[in-house]
Amino acid sequence: MTTTVAAYAVPSAKAPLERTTIERRTVGEHDVLIDIKFAGICHSDIHQAREGWGEAIFPMVPGHEIAGVVEAVGAGVTKYKVGDRVGVGCMVDSCGECEPCRSGQEQHCVKGNVQTYNAVGKDGEPTYGGYSQKVVVTEGFVVGIPEGLALDVAAPLLCAGITTYSPLKHWGAGPGKKVAVVGLGGLGHMGVKIAHALGAEVTVLSQSLRKKDDGLKLGADHYYATSDPKTFEELAGTFDVILSTVSAQVDFGAYLGLLKTGGALVNVGAPEEPISLNLFSLIGGNKVLAGSMIGGIAETQEMLDFCAEHGLGAEIELIEASQVNEAYERVLGSDVRYRFVIDAATI
Numbered sequence: 001m002t003t004t005v006a007a008y009a010v011p012s013a014k015a016p017l018e019r020t021t022i023e024r025r026t027v028g029e030h031d032v033l034i035d036i037k038f039a040g041i042c043h044s045d046i047h048q049a050r051e052g053w054g055e056a057i058f059p060m061v062p063g064h065e066i067a068g069v070v071e072a073v074g075a076g077v078t079k080y081k082v083g084d085r086v087g088v089g090c091m092v093d094s095c096g097e098c099e100p101c102r103s104g105q106e107q108h109c110v111k112g113n114v115q116t117y118n119a120v121g122k123d124g125e126p127t128y129g130g131y132s133q134k135v136v137v138t139e140g141f142v143v144g145i146p147e148g149l150a151l152d153v154a155a156p157l158l159c160a161g162i163t164t165y166s167p168l169k170h171w172g173a174g175p176g177k178k179v180a181v182v183g184l185g186g187l188g189h190m191g192v193k194i195a196h197a198l199g200a201e202v203t204v205l206s207q208s209l210r211k212k213d214d215g216l217k218l219g220a221d222h223y224y225a226t227s228d229p230k231t232f233e234e235l236a237g238t239f240d241v242i243l244s245t246v247s248a249q250v251d252f253g254a255y256l257g258l259l260k261t262g263g264a265l266v267n268v269g270a271p272e273e274p275i276s277l278n279l280f281s282l283i284g285g286n287k288v289l290a291g292s293m294i295g296g297i298a299e300t301q302e303m304l305d306f307c308a309e310h311g312l313g314a315e316i317e318l319i320e321a322s323q324v325n326e327a328y329e330r331v332l333g334s335d336v337r338y339r340f341v342i343d344a345a346t347i
Contacts, residue, residue: 107295244269
């Protein structure tokens with residue numbers, strides 16, 4: 001039996017979000033019904049709601065940073081029980097058979113993972129995200145939220161947390177390593193917290209020094225303004241890893257110049273327009289320009305456990321669902337420190 005729930009949806013490209021109702025599927029044998037408590041607002045939600053990344057499916061219920069409590073489980077569910085604190089991130093299914101899926105990298109499913117929203121599930125129906133009261137997800141794509149993390153500050157970890165944790169771990173951020181985080185926003189502030197907790201020496205590279213005090217409180221050792229040309233002279237050849245979290249166009253050649261020989265510039269931001277690059281800035285010094293996209297389910301659970309162990313939650317501004325359109329505009333104006341989270345009780 002399907003369940004009708006309230007949600008906030010984008011009816012058409014670039015239209016404001018509005019309150020509506022949607023149908024959630026019947027809980028199947030391996031499904032988990034989650035009573036959503038909090039949903040983070042990611043810049044990705046805005047890109048997709050406004051078709052910045054290409055044609056989208058409407059009506060769209062965004063939201064892939066979901067934290068809640070298990071309300072019901074299917075007969076075959078073994079990992080979760082009613083009352084458990086759980087989360088759902090950017091994907092809700094994959095083929096489960098290809099090499100990436102078998103190796104725990106469902107985000108790189110050869111057949112394409114099923115995104116939490118703006119996608120079509122295996123049942124042929126569109127997926128709807130976390131700006132809603134409840135969601136039904138197969139248990140393999142649900143993660144447990146440790147007791148040490150409050151649900152509201154845990155919600156953004158399901159995207160912002162794993163998006164920064166995965167590349168920092170992959171590229172060896174830790175003791176003795178110098179890591180720079182480009183941008184101190186929803187992603188960047190978690191990148192700073194996680195890199196610091198991993199033991200790296202952390203530098204924030206931001207357009208201005210406006211958020212310097214925040215950056216240092218979050219765990220940065222140094223903070224530089226990229227609008228000052230002297231920054232690129234002073235820091236040339238400094239970093240082992242640079243994590244770029246911004247969705248705007250940046251001069252990748254200039255940032256590659258800040259890497260040590262063999263260093264890696266890892267991009268997790270997703271600008272809507274293509275970039276250009278003089279390859280000599282990459283060839284000189286055997287440098288790496290890499291990308292990273294969230295993480296697999298097992299790594300997402302690892303990230304949550306790590307954050308709980310180190311007391312890391314997102315810095316949030318809790319809002320009512322009726323404020324979501326205003327929140328979108330404020331995200332675009334960089335007027336949030338550092339993640340809006342919707343109180344699902346207000347939907």
